[in-house]
Amino acid sequence: MHVYEDNYCKYDDHMLQLFTSSLYLAALVASFFASKACTVLGRRPTISMASTFFIAGAILCSVAEFKWMLIFGRILFGFGVGFGNENLSRPSSRTRNRPLTRIFNHHRNPGQPHRKAALKKVRGVEHVDAEFHQIVLACEHGRQVKQPFKKIFRKSGVPALVVSNMIQVFQQFTGINAIMFYAPVLFQTLGFQSDASLFSSVITGLVNVGATFVSVYTVDKVGRRTLLLQACVQMFISMVAIGGILLVHLKPTGSLDKGLAAVVVILVCTFVMSFAWSWGPMGWLIPTEIYPIETRTSGFAIAVSTNMIFTFVIAQAFLSMCHFKAYIFFFFSAWIVAMGLFVLFLLPETKGVPIEQVEERLWKQHPVWKKFFQYEGVARWHE
Known part of the structure; x- marks a missing residue:
């Protein structure tokens, strides 16, 4: 790209704006469906769905011969962004010293011994009974909502x-x-x-x-x-x-x-x-x-x-x-x-x-x- 003529307004073009912004509008719509999918299906299937949207968008954009094909490909990218971003809210995306709720979530009996052992390993101490009990109560309360x-x-x-x-x-x-x-x-x-x-x-x-x-x-x-x-x-x-x-x-x-x-x-x-x-x-x-x-x-x-x-x-x-x-x-x-x-x-x-x-x-x-x-x-x- 060689920038010339007007240094400030060379690319004031409505079609270019639509092409750019269509991704974000699609991601907005997808985020609502992604939240439900992530809760019901879990992280891995949701990530797979995001990957499928990205691949489909890339293929469509690479073979596009018309503007509408480019925009539709961009929309598919947006769905990929929406489903991919939702996975950031899962416990495994937290920082290293605080992914504790993933040890307990989605289990009906969070009092099993290996979960307490996992908590001891994360904290590096033996006395974790109070924190363990607090996390169990929080997870149980979360499942009831x-x-x-x-x-x-x-x-x-x-x-x-x-x-x-x-x-x-x-x-x-x-x-x-x-x-x-x-x-x-x-x-x-x-x-x-x-x-x-x-x-x-x-x-x-x-x-x-x-x-x-x-x-x-x-x-x-x-x-x-x-x-x-x-x-x-x-x-x-x-x-x-x-x-x-x-x-x-x-x-x-x-x-x-x-x-x-x-x-x-x-x-x-x-x-x-x-x-x-x-x-x-x-x-x-x-x-x-x-x-x-x-x-x-x-x-x-x-x-x-x-x-x-x-x-x-x-x-x-x-x-x-x-x-x-x-x-x-x-x-x-x-x-x-x-x-x-x-x-x-x-x-x-x-x-x-x-x-x-x-x-x-x-x-x-x-x-x-x-x-x-x-x-x-x-x-x-x-x-």
């Missing part, structure tokens, strides 16, 4: 519902799409010519993957809030700096000075880096950690749907937002400030909190969200 969506929308379910869904909204409004979209323009300025798109994808992709490993190794050491807040500062500085340079020096036609372009490429990489170890993975991890066992799968399905809705909105509108020119970077900078304030005041730290204790140790201890549990006992007694 017949209408998890009703429970989610009770007053005590509001904190987890708000936090998990706002994280999905913020993930899409970080501005990562703006960064990725304008990257080829910057790489072309550096002299990559027609290979600008390829080189920008390779370099930002490598930075993305490398930074994701940073998240894997640090998330249980420094905590979720620390990663998110640090990333907000780094993303804000990168975004404002990129916007300022482009506002002053990049016109609709022409190119940047190579020195400035190199600076902006470095800023792009620092932005991608901070997103990849924070809002990228945390957007999927945190919603699996803040719901109690009985509403976890349903709550995550709602979070996935919210993510797909706002990804669809961004994908459908983003190419037209090019008319903001460099100001689009300041638009997303304002969202990053809002994200930081949200984490600072409303997001509890889930590090080291077992899933069977999320209500007691997260929500009932939080200065804002604990108000939603003040009359919880009375409400349950009446039920």
